[in-house]
Amino acid sequence: NAGVTQTPKFRILKIGQSMTLQCTQDMNHNYMYWYRQDPGMGLKLIYYSVGAGITDKGEVPNGYNVSRSTTEDFPLRLELAAPSQTSVYFCASLGGYEQYFGPGTRLTVT
Amino acid sequence: QKEVEQNSGPLSVPEGAIASLNCTYSDRGSQSFFWYRQYSGKSPELIMFIYSNGDKEDGRFTAQLNKASQYVSLLIRDSQPSDSATYLCAVTDSGTYKYIFGTGTRLKVLA
Numbered sequence: 001n002a003g004v005t006q007t008p009k010f011r012i013l014k015i016g017q018s019m020t021l022q023c024t025q026d027m028n029h030n031y032m033y034w035y036r037q038d039p040g041m042g043l044k045l046i047y048y049s050v051g052a053g054i055t056d057k058g059e060v061p062n063g064y065n066v067s068r069s070t071t072e073d074f075p076l077r078l079e080l081a082a083p084s085q086t087s088v089y090f091c092a093s094l095g096g097y098e099q100y101f102g103p104g105t106r107l108t109v110t
Numbered sequence: 111q112k113e114v115e116q117n118s119g120p121l122s123v124p125e126g127a128i129a130s131l132n133c134t135y136s137d138r139g140s141q142s143f144f145w146y147r148q149y150s151g152k153s154p155e156l157i158m159f160i161y162s163n164g165d166k167e168d169g170r171f172t173a174q175l176n177k178a179s180q181y182v183s184l185l186i187r188d189s190q191p192s193d194s195a196t197y198l199c200a201v202t203d204s205g206t207y208k209y210i211f212g213t214g215t216r217l218k219v220l221a
Contacts, residue, residue, distance in 0.1 A: 033209075040213070041213050041214075042116075042211035042212050042213040042214050043154070043198070043209075043211040045208060048207070048208060050207065058208065090153055090154075094207065097142060097144075097159050098156045098159070099154075101153035101154050101155070102153060
């Protein structure tokens with residue numbers, strides 16, 4: 001099993017550009033999550049999904065959108081990137097009690 | 111606003127000593143409690159979870175939960191330099207499958 005994979009690993013965006021962060025898991029988990037982690041901080045929940053077709057907002061959803069058309073994929077869309085969205089983004093899926101995290105995407109908006 | 115609080119550290123302990131990491135949470139309805147370890151530049155990995163009051167031991171790690179005091183701790187016995195990392199406390203948001211994370215405590219184990 002590859003577990004949770006994320007692409008790209010790194011990205012630099014200009015202010016106002018848009019992009020999609022990809023997340024895929026091969027563990028057939030229903031619950032998936034997107035977090036952002038700012039330097040020296042914990043994880044903030046952006047969006048989560050309890051299954052295909054069902055998503056809900058987390059603590060910091062503004063400026064982001066998600067979709068969940070399949071169990072495996074949970075992409076995160078950034079529209080009109082802003083410097084405040086510079087962060088490391090982690091995708092995770094839930095198996096039992098344990099969240100399995102992807103390797104992260106480091107995004108810089110300049 | 112539901113919160114999880116941790117001392118950011120760094121907490122420095124000598125090799126072989128016991129490291130004690132603490133976490134308090136605001137949501138009395140939280141049911142499950144987690145400790146994640148995160149090495150610099152890496153993703154978090156689960157070390158322990160606990161959901162009943164008392165202690166839970168796994169190797170060199172012991173998680174302690176006191177729901178009345180809304181307090182969770184992690185003890186690391188015989189600390190090793192490889193334990194140097196940031197430790198994140200997380201709790202479940204009551205009635206949901208959402209997780210609330212603390213800001214993490216940076217642990218340094220000195221050889």
